Amino acid sequence: MVHGTHNALEDSRNNDIFISINDQLFPRNDAKISVFDSGYLVGDGIWEALRLHNGVLVFLEDHFNRLWSAAATIGMHLPFTKEELTAKVWNTLKANDMTDGVHVRIMVTRGIKKTPSQDPRLTISGPNVVIIPEYKTASKDSKEKGITLFTSTIRRGSPDYLDPRLNCHSKLHEVQALIQAIQAGADEALMLDINGFVSTCNATNFFIVSKGEVWTSTSKYCMNGITRAKVIEVCRKNNIPCFEKDFSLFDVYGADEAFVTGTFGGLTPVTKIDGRQIGDGKYGHITKKLNEFYESLIENTVKNG
Structure with a gap:
């Protein structure tokens, strides 16, 4: 499955x-x-x-x-x-x-x-x-279980040849990245930017939690995710420190929590990356809190029509 x-x-x-x-x-x-x-x-x-x-x-x-x-x-x-x-x-x-x-x-x-x-x-x-x-x-069991990632050798493109913010039909590089991850035994792929910093996953945006702070990549080389933007919004509304910044796998492997965001799945926890357990290897406390804030944002949007 x-x-x-x-x-x-x-x-x-x-x-x-x-x-x-x-x-x-x-x-x-x-x-x-x-x-x-x-x-x-x-x-x-x-x-x-x-x-x-x-x-x-x-x-x-x-x-x-x-x-x-x-x-x-x-x-x-x-x-x-x-x-x-x-x-x-x-x-x-x-x-x-x-x-x-x-x-x-x-x-x-x-x-x-x-x-x-x-x-x-x-x-x-x-x-x-x-x-x-x-x-x-979305399967609640999958969400509770979380996903595993593998860092692909396929890089996110530079804005001067295929801007990652563009939702286009040309997805072959992302498919290649995902194939690498699957062959490595992971669920999905983590992708770096052209400078070696963490960018996004093959189909979702990526976040880590480090010492109470939420980090995600800059907008230079990552997908223009609507859910990504909403998570940043709820962080700021609820006084949770959130930073768009350059960070590397050094920071990722030592993170307390990690999660990905997307329109379909919302927030999904990440338990392992490249075979390394992230934090406790479970659905983290801050990730759960952010998921609750995000779902409340959807509920308020629905109420307001």
Whole structure:
């Protein structure tokens, strides 16, 4: 069984979901995209993932701000507004009668190519928009157990060739890092930046707790995580010292606690890194406290609509 931050409970309802492709709804098994799609051919696309809690798309504005920034970064014109994309998402959710416990993946590629090529001038359609909503609940057992990490030799890219803040379809380097970690017997990969400092994991952001302080990497070489930003926010609101800084594996191996953050799993404790136990090797006290603050933030967001 796969163990990691994206370990979800099985839900048979997902067998019969409808997926939106350019505003048309298709049963899961019939949802297909052209082999001439830019995302399929050259990874030319961007994406977002968000959660539906009790009828509210949580942190929607943050996610859409990130999506529009990604589109601007790769020179893709989005022929719809944020309000129009919100309506597309809700149409898909309503078609599936979904109100809670849902993970929504939005993928936007540059469009259909005339022929296989990198050249964006050979795109002959507007952007392709795919919306996949699934019932997904993170496994509580996995969260309590925590995950193990292995430090990959694959580095996070520099902003001048592939900015790590960009949620793009080109994920091969992260896949390679994860494969290394799996082959080493770990659940997921820890990735360093080009200077050898700790950056992120292959699919989540990374934090340590050291002597009551919470540390995470600078924003120079790490993913622009919404959950990462919210954890930093709740730290500051609750007077927990939190620093975005350069730190190395020297600091990591001696940390009291470690955890990772992501939209799906929230906060997930890390028990071992490179075979070394972190702290007590358990779900740490400060990590639990931060998780409670983060879940309260979600609850307040839902209450306020």
